[in-house]
Amino acid sequence: MEKIYPTEESRPHYICIDKACRVLRTAIANGSWNRWKKTTRFIVDSYHYINHHTLDYLCCKWCNPGPLNGSAPNLVNVAYDKNNRPYFQHAFNTQACEQLNSWLGGFESILK
Ligand SMILES: [Zn+2]
DSSP states (O other): OTTTSOSGGGOOSEEEOTTHHHHHHHHHHHSTHHHHTTTOEEEOOHHHHHHHTTTOHHHHHHOOSSOSSSSOGGGEEEEEOTTOOEEEEESSOHHHHHHHHHHHHHHHHHHO
16 A cells, blocks of 8 residues: 555545455554555445444444444435435445455565
């Protein structure tokens, strides 16, 4: 990721990775998280989160793709059901992001 985003200015606020909680653990262990935490959060795919967040505190606390505590309002939309009751929904489709990331990863390996 540091090859793709070499400077702080080039880094996105969120990077959606299927196993972002594992990437985060690795980044903490090897010290690179000290550079990334200033700019970027790693979030997991929504299906991964449903299956993993009850088992893994780090995944739950830091990799939630749609936190409802106000910590990432741009990841959560308020929508209204047919009875006009508000509910929260994910502001973007993490499944599609994950597919795009793996597609870009494949594309990058072709270029090398
Ligand atoms: Zn996880």
